[in-house]
Amino acid sequence: MRRFTTILVILLFIFSAAIIVYRVVRLGYPVIPAAPGQTWHLSIDAHVKNNGKGIDISMGIPIDYPWRMLVEEKISSGTLNFNILNEGQNRFGVWSGQEGRVPGEEMIFYHATVLSRPKRFYKAVLPDSKAYLFSGGDIEKAIARRLTDKWDNLPLHERITAIAGTVSGTWGTPSPDRGDMNAWAKVKEKYGNAKALLMLCQSANIPARQSEGLFLRQSVTDKLSKWIEAWDGKRWLNVWVETGDIYQDYTSFLPLVNGGAPAVRLTNGEIRDIRWVLVKYVTDRWSLHAERTTRSKSFLDAWSLFGLPPEFQRTFRILLLVPIGALMISVLRNIVGFPTFGIFMPVLMALSFRNTGLIYGLGIFFGVILLGYIVRSFLDKLRLLLVPRMSVMLTLVIGGFTILALIGNKYGLREFMAVGLLPFVILTMTIERFFVLVEESGTLEAFRTACGSAAVSVLTYVIISWEPLQLTFFVYPELLMAIVGIQILIGRYTGYRISEFIRFRAIKGSR
Amino acid sequence: MILDTIRSMRTSGILGMNNRNTEYIMAFNPRSSFPLVDNKVLTKKLAMEHGIPTPTLYHVVLHHGGISELKTLLKDHREFVAKPARGSGGSGIVLIINHTEETYVTQSGKEIPWEDFSYHISGILSGIYSLEGLEDDAIIESLIHPAPVFADVTYQGVPDIRIIVYRGVPVMSMVRLPTKASDGKANLHRGAIGAGINFKDGITLTAVHHSNLITHHPDTGNPVNGIKIPYWEKMLLIAAKAADMTDLGYIGADLVIDSERGPVLLELNARPGLAIQLANGSGLLKRLKTVEAAPQNVFETPETRVAWAIENFGI
Numbered sequence: 001m002r003r004f005t006t007i008l009v010i011l012l013f014i015f016s017a018a019i020i021v022y023r024v025v026r027l028g029y030p031v032i033p034a035a036p037g038q039t040w041h042l043s044i045d046a047h048v049k050n051n052g053k054g055i056d057i058s059m060g061i062p063i064d065y066p067w068r069m070l071v072e073e074k075i076s077s078g079t080l081n082f083n084i085l086n087e088g089q090n091r092f093g094v095w096s097g098q099e100g101r102v103p104g105e106e107m108i109f110y111h112a113t114v115l116s117r118p119k120r121f122y123k124a125v126l127p128d129s130k131a132y133l134f135s136g137g138d139i140e141k142a143i144a145r146r147l148t149d150k151w152d153n154l155p156l157h158e159r160i161t162a163i164a165g166t167v168s169g170t171w172g173t174p175s176p177d178r179g180d181m182n183a184w185a186k187v188k189e190k191y192g193n194a195k196a197l198l199m200l201c202q203s204a205n206i207p208a209r210q211s212e213g214l215f216l217r218q219s220v221t222d223k224l225s226k227w228i229e230a231w232d233g234k235r236w237l238n239v240w241v242e243t244g245d246i247y248q249d250y251t252s253f254l255p256l257v258n259g260g261a262p263a264v265r266l267t268n269g270e271i272r273d274i275r276w277v278l279v280k281y282v283t284d285r286w287s288l289h290a291e292r293t294t295r296s297k298s299f300l301d302a303w304s305l306f307g308l309p310p311e312f313q314r315t316f317r318i319l320l321l322v323p324i325g326a327l328m329i330s331v332l333r334n335i336v337g338f339p340t341f342g343i344f345m346p347v348l349m350a351l352s353f354r355n356t357g358l359i360y361g362l363g364i365f366f367g368v369i370l371l372g373y374i375v376r377s378f379l380d381k382l383r384l385l386l387v388p389r390m391s392v393m394l395t396l397v398i399g400g401f402t403i404l405a406l407i408g409n410k411y412g413l414r415e416f417m418a419v420g421l422l423p424f425v426i427l428t429m430t431i432e433r434f435f436v437l438v439e440e441s442g443t444l445e446a447f448r449t450a451c452g453s454a455a456v457s458v459l460t461y462v463i464i465s466w467e468p469l470q471l472t473f474f475v476y477p478e479l480l481m482a483i484v485g486i487q488i489l490i491g492r493y494t495g496y497r498i499s500e501f502i503r504f505r506a507i508k509g510s511r
Numbered sequence: 512m513i514l515d516t517i518r519s520m521r522t523s524g525i526l527g528m529n530n531r532n533t534e535y536i537m538a539f540n541p542r543s544s545f546p547l548v549d550n551k552v553l554t555k556k557l558a559m560e561h562g563i564p565t566p567t568l569y570h571v572v573l574h575h576g577g578i579s580e581l582k583t584l585l586k587d588h589r590e591f592v593a594k595p596a597r598g599s600g601g602s603g604i605v606l607i608i609n610h611t612e613e614t615y616v617t618q619s620g621k622e623i624p625w626e627d628f629s630y631h632i633s634g635i636l637s638g639i640y641s642l643e644g645l646e647d648d649a650i651i652e653s654l655i656h657p658a659p660v661f662a663d664v665t666y667q668g669v670p671d672i673r674i675i676v677y678r679g680v681p682v683m684s685m686v687r688l689p690t691k692a693s694d695g696k697a698n699l700h701r702g703a704i705g706a707g708i709n710f711k712d713g714i715t716l717t718a719v720h721h722s723n724l725i726t727h728h729p730d731t732g733n734p735v736n737g738i739k740i741p742y743w744e745k746m747l748l749i750a751a752k753a754a755d756m757t758d759l760g761y762i763g764a765d766l767v768i769d770s771e772r773g774p775v776l777l778e779l780n781a782r783p784g785l786a787i788q789l790a791n792g793s794g795l796l797k798r799l800k801t802v803e804a805a806p807q808n809v810f811e812t813p814e815t816r817v818a819w820a821i822e823n824f825g826i
Contacts, residue, residue: 334528334529337528385633385634385637386634386637386638386639387637439602441700442701445700491533492533493529494527494529494530494533495517495527495529495530496517496520496525496527496530497527497528497529500520500525500527501513501516501517501520503789504520504525504788506723506724506789506792507520507525507788507789507793507794
């Protein structure tokens with residue numbers, strides 16, 4: 001039996017953990033849902049002129065990666081059609097209009113929210129090198145060969161540094177001939193830095209490709225930046241073509257197109273003006289995530305609690321924490337040895353404290369019990385049967401709530417009006433239990449139990465009101481299985497309760 | 512510090528609440544047998560079948576309509592006890608020492624009118640005192656005249672003897688003495704005194720009152736230890752037989768000593784409390800383990816079990 005329990009608990013833990021790991025690794029869920037996330041809002045606006053010949057504009061747009069997640073995309077296409085085209089390593093937004101359209105001007109825009117997650121595992125893939133071959137003329141090739149021959153013995157990383165240095169003219173060591181350096185300056189002028197760098201990389205047997213995109217910093221620009229990505233054997237190094245500076249950090253850029261494809265392509269029409277805007281935002285990760293799950297096709301995403309209408313989401317955010325409250329009670333009763341009225345009464349009290357607030361809630365709790373006790377003592381003399389007597393008490397409790405609400409309304413105390421949601425049935429039963437306990441075990445014991453219940457309610461209230469925990473359980477409801485596991489473990493706890501150390505202290509040491 | 516405390520509790524063999532619930536009550540007391548002990552009418556009938564003495568049953572009130580006929584039924588019995596069949600902790604019990612049709616005199620000398628008395632019976636039937644708050648039956652049975660042995664250390668009420676029986680072997684016992692604070696009830700958490708009993712000779716040992724060790728009764732001032740309990744072996748035998756008839760492996764048997772009839776079984780409890788350890792100044796777990804290690808022939812008859820218990824648990 002014990003072994004079976006252990007296996008069951010381990011299975012529950014494993015199952016719960018497995019789903020969480022799957023969500024985090026495969027579906028890109030935030031590990032700590034309440035943590036703030038850094039997002040970039042990218043917008044591309046363009047003014048285009050349709051000349052009636054079948055306009056077609058394609059623009060490079062970001063790709064979804066675990067370390068750079070696309071949280072949300074919005075598109076405006078005016079009267080044009082829009083679709084997304086995946087082309088090798090690239091993704092293009094394509095706006096098109098049929099031939100024979102009335103010529104006119106259109107505003108198109110693309111908007112994306114990109115979540116930057118620099119700590120995510122970054123998996124660099126070396127693409128097929130043939131795709132990125134670049135060939136200049138034979139003369140240029142010869143010069144490039146002479147330059148790179150000098151660096152052939154260097155490790156890949158330093159070879160790339162030396163090549164990048166050609167942009168600014170800080171030639172690496174060993175330094176090439178002066179004549180070659182001058183000749184190369186001419187090549188750079190003729191072909192541009194980007195192509196020159198690519199030629200050198202090819203000549204040095206370094207896989208390289210051109211990327212175009214934006215520096216990840218708040219900016220408004222009408223021109224994209226270009227850089228060369230060179231493969232150092234493990235990952236891509238980014239060489240900014242303007243200065244030859246190397247950026248190892250892949251989070252410094254937001255590439256829009258790779259491999260030399262044009263970032264903006266246009267057929268039949270005119271782009272009046274285009275600009276790329278990057279703005280930085282800090283938001284809760286889960287809210288970003290919520291939007292993302294609604295678009296995902298994954299089973300777990302489709303069945304995520306984020307799919308519920310918002311008003312029900314609130315309920316479930318709290319409901320999912322109730323088992324933790326019950327767990328608390330198990331711990332307090334079975335391990336600590338706290339006296340409480342019933343099992344669920346403190347949980348229900350804690351739930352109602354959410355409406356009334358802690359101070360008012362506790363005040364009402366003790367107030368109702370005191371009033372109830374007085375009335376119950378009086379009712380005892382009337383000799384009523386059990387069920388009618390309980391009904392009278394219930395009516396009393398509800399009557400008390402009504403009066404409180406009316407007083408609250410008069411003096412503008414919202415907390416008093418929220419009282420209606422207090423678990424009146426539980427309070428009624430608590431009064432009865434309190435009365436019986438006073439009769440059987442004395443006022444002190446009854447008062448102690450009432451205080452114990454109140455203390456557990458407050459603890460539970462604090463737990464279920466803790467937003468990060470609410471979010472965590474809402475995003476990962478499978479955690480409930482782990483909670484069941486812990487509850488089973490407590491259920492099998494046969495050791496002493498802390499209160500028993502005090503209770504049996506007199507026996508300690510004797511025989 | 513805490514670890515030391517845990518260790519010393521372990522070595523004293525103290526049984527904790529969690530351990531009692533999971534390893535003893537859940538493991539040895541089948542749920543289906545609970546009604547036999549929770550309902551005192553059933554316990555009584557079973558005891559009679561097995562020749563175990565209990566207070567004589569006069570009448571059982573099953574429904575509210577049956578209350579009015581009590582007036583005539585009670586004519587034959589000058590004194591009696593009314594109690595709930597499924598009550599717990601001694602609540603709802605009234606001892607009537609004399610009565611006319613309209614007035615009932617309780618043991619404390621209070622006169623209560625028929626209306627109050629019938630309201631009390633009606634309360635019992637409605638389940639006010641029952642374990643789960645369900646409808647209950649009211650038992651009318653003979654009044655016990657406690658033997659004078661505990662007279663010096665009893666404040667009103669009837670002292671009773673609780674014997675814990677594990678797998679049919681009596682393992683620990685105490686006598687529960689009512690005090691002024693306990694309102695004549697032999698219930699420890701109401702303030703009754705619990706005095707441990709030496710298994711060897713049935714002489715009271717240490718005593719506990721509100722979890723404090725005491726030597727004298729707080730109301731009468733007489734010493735509570737060193738009292739020799741009559742019929743000691745016979746009571747152990749009754750407890751051992753009672754355990755057999757219920758099919759429960761871990762029970763508390765409550766007995767009283769009537770001055771005329773000797774020991775009678777009052778009720779059985781499938782969830783006996785742990786305070787008995789305080790009364791004996793000794794842990795239950797150690798004795799339960801001793802029983803588990805006992806040779807098979809010990810368990811043959813109630814007599815062999817009692818003999819073994821006296822030998823092993825005496826001091």
